[in-house]
Amino acid sequence: MTTCKVNSLVTESGAVECKELVKRYKQKLVLDQFTASFPEGKITGLLGQNGAGKSTLLKIIAGLTQPDHGEARVFGERTNWKQNQDITILSDRTKWYEHHTVLEAIKFSKVLYPQFSLEKAMELTQFMKLDTDQKVNTLSKGQESRLYLVLCLARNTKLVLLDEPFSGIDLISKEQIIQAIIDYMIESPCTLIISTHEIHETEGLFDHAVFIRNGANVLSGDVEYLRSTQGSIETIYRGIYR
Numbered sequence: 001m002t003t004c005k006v007n008s009l010v011t012e013s014g015a016v017e018c019k020e021l022v023k024r025y026k027q028k029l030v031l032d033q034f035t036a037s038f039p040e041g042k043i044t045g046l047l048g049q050n051g052a053g054k055s056t057l058l059k060i061i062a063g064l065t066q067p068d069h070g071e072a073r074v075f076g077e078r079t080n081w082k083q084n085q086d087i088t089i090l091s092d093r094t095k096w097y098e099h100h101t102v103l104e105a106i107k108f109s110k111v112l113y114p115q116f117s118l119e120k121a122m123e124l125t126q127f128m129k130l131d132t133d134q135k136v137n138t139l140s141k142g143q144e145s146r147l148y149l150v151l152c153l154a155r156n157t158k159l160v161l162l163d164e165p166f167s168g169i170d171l172i173s174k175e176q177i178i179q180a181i182i183d184y185m186i187e188s189p190c191t192l193i194i195s196t197h198e199i200h201e202t203e204g205l206f207d208h209a210v211f212i213r214n215g216a217n218v219l220s221g222d223v224e225y226l227r228s229t230q231g232s233i234e235t236i237y238r239g240i241y242r
């Protein structure tokens, strides 16, 4: 497949604008002039194979790591620590609240984040079928992923970055989580960027897609437009990474 960028049909301004981001770890080039726009109020799938640079990119957008070159702007501002209250990031390596119960983890989040909604957290906890009295360190991987998602979504930030929220989760749980995200977006619209290499199950979730290969944006655009011109997201993905 040829490398190209598709102009999005979405007219909203980019909530996140990345320009010529370069990131190296020692000699390894991880982001290579990465440039992309992530539309406001939409769900963007950040798609790519293992090691493509997805997590690194999300960390730069969240201001957790700095690029060597280029810039990321979130709602018009260069990423900085002050935006912490406006950005939620769910990292696949996050380990939170291990000795707390689910309810204690929720209450602790309320202390940490002023905008955190206890009401929304309890609603999501019920939907995700989590036992509020269970200790976090006894949760299965799938239950743990559900809890992290509850804690992220209840923070009510304008930008939510979910790094591999579906990894290690069974199909039914995945579908429930996807439904929870869709419901959440209807009730509390925000800008959501989700990194994943699980295209098949998540295809219907995305409004916008960015395909990253070897740290570069090789294709991006409105999902409906991509589908109408190039086929399903899964077909496009196979074409890019085969």
Ligand SMILES: Nc1ncnc2c1ncn2[C@@H]1O[C@H](COP(=O)(O)OP(=O)(O)OP(=O)(O)O)[C@@H](O)[C@H]1O
Pocket: 025, 030, 048, 049, 050, 051, 052, 053, 054, 055, 056, 057, 164, 197
């Ligand atoms: N702190 C680090 N130090 C050194 N190398 C790193 C570091 N973080 C990431 N890398 C390397 O950067 C490359 C991109 O990693 P990254 O985690 O961003 O990819 P990814 O697309 O999120 O992968 P996956 O889908 O497997 O999670 C990989 O080769 C990884 O080994």
